[in-house]
Amino acid sequence: MSAAPPAYHDPRTRCDRTPAWGALQQHFQQSGRHFDLRAALEGGGGAARVAHFSQQAPHVYADLSKNLIDARTEALLLQLARECGVEAYRDAMFAGCPINHTEGRAVMHWLLRNPPPDHMNQGAAAIENAASGFVAEAAREVQATLEQMLALAEQVRADDAITDIVNIGIGGSDLGPSMAVKALDDLRPAPKRLHFISNVDGMELGSLLRTLQPERTLFLIASKTFTTAETMTNARAARAWFLAQGGSEQQLARHFWALTTNLEAAAQFGIHTTLGFWDWVGGRYSLWSAIGLPIAIAVGADAFRRLLAGAHAMDQHFRRAPLEQNLPVRLALLDVWYRNFHGFGSRCVAPYSHGLRRLPAYLQQLEMESNGKGVDAAGDPLPYATSPVVWGEPGTNGQHAFFQMLHQGPNVIPVEFIALARPGRDLPGQHARLVANALAQAKALMRGRPSPDNPHRHFGGNRPSTFFVLEQLTPEALGALIALYEHRVFVAGAVWGINSFDQWGVELGKVLAQGLEPRLASGDTEGLDASTAALLGRFQVE
Numbered sequence: 001m002s003a004a005p006p007a008y009h010d011p012r013t014r015c016d017r018t019p020a021w022g023a024l025q026q027h028f029q030q031s032g033r034h035f036d037l038r039a040a041l042e043g044g045g046g047a048a049r050v051a052h053f054s055q056q057a058p059h060v061y062a063d064l065s066k067n068l069i070d071a072r073t074e075a076l077l078l079q080l081a082r083e084c085g086v087e088a089y090r091d092a093m094f095a096g097c098p099i100n101h102t103e104g105r106a107v108m109h110w111l112l113r114n115p116p117p118d119h120m121n122q123g124a125a126a127i128e129n130a131a132s133g134f135v136a137e138a139a140r141e142v143q144a145t146l147e148q149m150l151a152l153a154e155q156v157r158a159d160d161a162i163t164d165i166v167n168i169g170i171g172g173s174d175l176g177p178s179m180a181v182k183a184l185d186d187l188r189p190a191p192k193r194l195h196f197i198s199n200v201d202g203m204e205l206g207s208l209l210r211t212l213q214p215e216r217t218l219f220l221i222a223s224k225t226f227t228t229a230e231t232m233t234n235a236r237a238a239r240a241w242f243l244a245q246g247g248s249e250q251q252l253a254r255h256f257w258a259l260t261t262n263l264e265a266a267a268q269f270g271i272h273t274t275l276g277f278w279d280w281v282g283g284r285y286s287l288w289s290a291i292g293l294p295i296a297i298a299v300g301a302d303a304f305r306r307l308l309a310g311a312h313a314m315d316q317h318f319r320r321a322p323l324e325q326n327l328p329v330r331l332a333l334l335d336v337w338y339r340n341f342h343g344f345g346s347r348c349v350a351p352y353s354h355g356l357r358r359l360p361a362y363l364q365q366l367e368m369e370s371n372g373k374g375v376d377a378a379g380d381p382l383p384y385a386t387s388p389v390v391w392g393e394p395g396t397n398g399q400h401a402f403f404q405m406l407h408q409g410p411n412v413i414p415v416e417f418i419a420l421a422r423p424g425r426d427l428p429g430q431h432a433r434l435v436a437n438a439l440a441q442a443k444a445l446m447r448g449r450p451s452p453d454n455p456h457r458h459f460g461g462n463r464p465s466t467f468f469v470l471e472q473l474t475p476e477a478l479g480a481l482i483a484l485y486e487h488r489v490f491v492a493g494a495v496w497g498i499n500s501f502d503q504w505g506v507e508l509g510k511v512l513a514q515g516l517e518p519r520l521a522s523g524d525t526e527g528l529d530a531s532t533a534a535l536l537g538r539f540q541v542e
């Protein structure tokens, strides 16, 4: 790309320096912390509350009414968002400004799901035309790469010789595609199997290789940087296996493709087919880019475009809806309310959908790598908490594992339920049973059950939850749901005044691992702290 990103200065005010922050603290002390969900939902005003605190956004319905929030809290939180400059910051992202200022990069994963200009309605096209040269140039490259990627996906789908596609990647180069392929499994042609290898533990790749035939396998080496140690180690192991099975260097070029921004490193690896992308696509936001090739192979070009269209619809909602009716904004403000005023340290995500079973893992990276930060944009330490711990498992499995704690543990943990109105594939009666469980858990958390005679059986209730309903797990709905979470993370990060788009916190461990690896062989503990030295000794082979 030749055009430069537009000039930029951070339009935000840090949340604790706004009038709304103090007003929220006061409101919390006076009444906010005593809010009672049962009184709010079971009295005469219940229906009006549900109408007010629920919303249909593109492809996603959200019932927010079981949250510890009233009209005053909501008004103050919206005031907070405005005073923090969330709208200007959002517009800076959509203008292609380098809001990832610690890496000097624009943040434009949303551009990957923009329809080509000839598919846009006139209003949208006019806005896009007004975009800077940088965004317009990027948009052209995006469309060209998308066409190329979808053509490759269709080529693989039509190639009967290839039965197994192995994606080797980690973090954003694994979690998004792996989650989406599982969610949209019904669209996958039966003879094609997709595998995701991420762990540098040889157990993972080694077990898979035992089941593969080299001539029927396509390896996708997915790495934005093409330097990530785990991915490159697995990629080299796969290549060694391929050659050891009798494959030639020439055949290798047909069976190994790369998805990366580092075209040179991919070429040095011996790869001829490379799909590129750009530094303005963050790893955890990259499933819409070339990193999405395994999704496109699994579901086909049309369905991949539908995934993009669903995400684009949510982008439009986020850009255009007033803050009061803006679902990512409302969710993010609840996150701030819970984290910084109630002091809740974690949030549980419980998809009542087998297809969405990897969503919690995906969200762990999206949310905690983005917003697990301790300094503001200027580098000053923050006097308040940021990302909660995000965790979860699909329902109903979680009910038989950790829901005990959600109901009776001393700490309140807001829960997010996600359910489908219509199942993709069902066995008689099972969908109704699944949904009944989700509804029951949300109700039990809210309502509780007093047990005056036996404290062990007492449910305190008043435990908050949000309930999402997707009509069906279509590509559009999945795209919209993921984009909803992306923008929610963006808004929370905007309020907290942090850079949600870097990840310096993962660097130190990588560097130390490089230094420790040779010591495992040599046994050299010189200069190590006592604990690490003693542990290292445990790994010495006699």
Ligand code: F6P
Pocket: 170, 171, 172, 173, 222, 223, 224, 225, 226, 227, 228, 231, 283, 284, 369, 503, 506
């Ligand atoms: O864990 C850090 C990280 O840089 C993530 O942000 C990223 O998604 C992952 O590693 C993989 O990076 P790459 O795609 O460059 O291999």
